[in-house]
Amino acid sequence: MRILVIEDDSSVAEFTCRGLREAGHTVDHADNGKDGLFLATTEEYDALIIDRMLPGVDGLSILRTLRASENDTPVLILSALGQVDDRVKGLQAGADDYLTKPFAFSELEARLDALTRRSRGGAANETRLQVGPLEMDLLSREVRRDGELVELQPRDFQLLEYLMRHAGQVVTRTMLLENVWDYHFDPQTNVIDVHISRLRSRIDKGRDRALIQTVRGAGYKITDQV
Numbered sequence: 001m002r003i004l005v006i007e008d009d010s011s012v013a014e015f016t017c018r019g020l021r022e023a024g025h026t027v028d029h030a031d032n033g034k035d036g037l038f039l040a041t042t043e044e045y046d047a048l049i050i051d052r053m054l055p056g057v058d059g060l061s062i063l064r065t066l067r068a069s070e071n072d073t074p075v076l077i078l079s080a081l082g083q084v085d086d087r088v089k090g091l092q093a094g095a096d097d098y099l100t101k102p103f104a105f106s107e108l109e110a111r112l113d114a115l116t117r118r119s120r121g122g123a124a125n126e127t128r129l130q131v132g133p134l135e136m137d138l139l140s141r142e143v144r145r146d147g148e149l150v151e152l153q154p155r156d157f158q159l160l161e162y163l164m165r166h167a168g169q170v171v172t173r174t175m176l177l178e179n180v181w182d183y184h185f186d187p188q189t190n191v192i193d194v195h196i197s198r199l200r201s202r203i204d205k206g207r208d209r210a211l212i213q214t215v216r217g218a219g220y221k222i223t224d225q226v
Contacts, residue, residue: 001046001116002026006036006062007078008054012101016049016078019105022218024169033057040066045073047112052079052090060093067094074115078103106178129164132224134203134211136164150202155180159195160203163212163222172219196220 003020007013008031017027028043030036033054040048040062048066052059063075075097077090082100090098096115099108129136133146141157143150152160158180163171176192177183196212204210211222 003047004028004039004045005049006030007051022172033062037062046116048073048075049078052081063093076111131164131167131222156195156199160199168223170215170218170221
């Protein structure tokens with residue numbers, strides 16, 4: 001996805017943009033409302049992340065301008081203003097979602113996924129995932145490759161599900177720790193490597209083509225592309 005982040009707090013902007021880029025997205029950043037509004041109205045984005053309190057033009061004014069011009073790009077408001085009235089004003093101005101600071105990147109990512117999935121008209125309750133010859137049934141909790149049942153432990157199933165939901169994208173260690181293990185810090189262990197290795201032994205061992213790939217210095221991805 002191509003995402004515009006309009007945020008004047010340099011530390012928040014750096015954290016957010018870095019995480020999104022690590023997740024495989026293209027990210028533009030504006031540190032004031034005037035530049036942010038210009039980019040939002042002259043470029044095409046899949047989603048916008050807008051702080052409420054911005055120099056030049058505030059976040060709600062940007063929102064109202066966009067909606068008045070029939071720009072329906074999904075917008076996530078990111079703000080330290082977290083009272084009920086604040087959230088209501090943001091939603092009434094045209095925001096699709098509202099996330100208060102401080103926040104976990106995993107929640108930001110999940111909310112963005114939900115917004116863009118709705119905007120694409122995708123199925124929010126997807127029950128089957130597929131990457132080439134690999135299939136996952138989320139209702140029966142079964143995984144098959146080339147029609148053969150693959151037995152997985154619960155954590156390995158969660159890990160594979162996350163990889164398949166992000167098929168073709170590089171998934172970083174931070175993303176896996178936050179979304180599969182619910183760690184918001186790096187425990188400095190090889191837990192991810194152990195589970196990836198076990199997944200490979202179940203999914204790829206003895207096959208002509210490996211689906212789970214290591215992207216050196218970045219993370220992992222699952223793909224059917226050579």
